[in-house]
Amino acid sequence: MEESSELPLDAKSEFVDFQWKLGLAASCDGCRSLKYRYVAVLAVMLKVADHSGQVKTKSFEMTVPQFQNFDRQFKEIAAVIETM
Amino acid sequence: MAAGELEGGKPLNGLLNALAQDTFHGHPGITEQLLQSQLYPEVPPEEFRPFLAKMRGILKSIASADMDFNQLEAFLTAQTKKQGGITSDQAASHKTKIRESLMNQSRWNSLTETKHSPQIHTPVAIRELELGKYGQESEFLRLEFDEVKVNQILKTLSEVEESISTLISQPN
Numbered sequence: 001m002e003e004s005s006e007l008p009l010d011a012k013s014e015f016v017d018f019q020w021k022l023g024l025a026a027s028c029d030g031c032r033s034l035k036y037r038y039v040a041v042l043a044v045m046l047k048v049a050d051h052s053g054q055v056k057t058k059s060f061e062m063t064v065p066q067f068q069n070f071d072r073q074f075k076e077i078a079a080v081i082e083t084m
Numbered sequence: 085m086a087a088g089e090l091e092g093g094k095p096l097n098g099l100l101n102a103l104a105q106d107t108f109h110g111h112p113g114i115t116e117q118l119l120q121s122q123l124y125p126e127v128p129p130e131e132f133r134p135f136l137a138k139m140r141g142i143l144k145s146i147a148s149a150d151m152d153f154n155q156l157e158a159f160l161t162a163q164t165k166k167q168g169g170i171t172s173d174q175a176a177s178h179k180t181k182i183r184e185s186l187m188n189q190s191r192w193n194s195l196t197e198t199k200h201s202p203q204i205h206t207p208v209a210i211r212e213l214e215l216g217k218y219g220q221e222s223e224f225l226r227l228e229f230d231e232v233k234v235n236q237i238l239k240t241l242s243e244v245e246e247s248i249s250t251l252i253s254q255p256n
Contacts, residue, residue, distance in 0.1 A: 012210065012226045012227065012228045013225060013226065013227050013228070014227070014228055015227050015228065015229050015233050015237070018236075018237055018240050020240070020244055022244065022247045022248060022251060024251070040248060040251055040252065042244060042248075048225070048227060058223075058225060064248055064252075067241075067244065067248070070241070071241045071244075071245065073211075074234065074237055074238055074241060075238065077211070077229070077234055078231075078234045078235065078238055081230075081231050081234055082231065
């Protein structure tokens with residue numbers, strides 16, 4: 001992490017782009033039963049620009065329930081921001 | 085000295101800032117003595133103590149009620165109308181600051197704040213995402229979105245939703 005005189009808590013990144021891939025991952029719970037479940041996993045590549053304008057990609061995964069939560073929260077943001 | 089004389093001006097701003105740090109950042113070294121000697125040197129301790137407790141109480145109410153921004157605004161406005169509460173100027177200048185303190189403290193995943201950005205006069209949403217990695221500390225990413233970007237994201241999210249429906253409805 002680069003040294004900065006600014007408080008990291010105040011640093012904001014700007015959203016640039018959101019790319020995604022939906023896939024299936026096989027998961028087994030400790031593989032005790034030797035049965036595999038297929039779980040839908042959303043891989044997200046989030047592109048953000050930091051305070052210097054440099055674009056970085058943050059990759060992370062979400063399960064479907066996590067995505068649904070994310071989706072619901074964004075809809076709420078949209079509703080609030082429209083009233084401002 | 086009446087409680088009313090404790091309100092107003094820089095000392096109260098300083099006090100609220102310090103309390104927000106102490107209460108919500110766990111900042112060591114912010115003691116009652118320090119606050120009083122720095123901000124209200126002429127107020128006797130027996131008067132300062134209840135006043136401090138009241139201000140702490142206000143900040144805790146805000147935190148425990150987990151207000152969103154509009155609720156916070158309403159709460160602070162109501163406080164200004166009470167005797168011995170904060171003034172509307174303090175409320176106005178502290179809204180964002182208190183909310184930011186709460187955001188940093190609560191460590192919620194995807195905590196959301198909406199505010200008017202003072203520089204560009206456009207409503208923006210600030211979203212804090214906690215990205216956790218196994219065996220590593222979470223990374224906190226604070227993102228700013230304006231209305232255009234929010235709508236862009238919503239459009240993408242509905243595409244994801246569609247894909248999920250298609251995927252789930254397919255037989256194994």
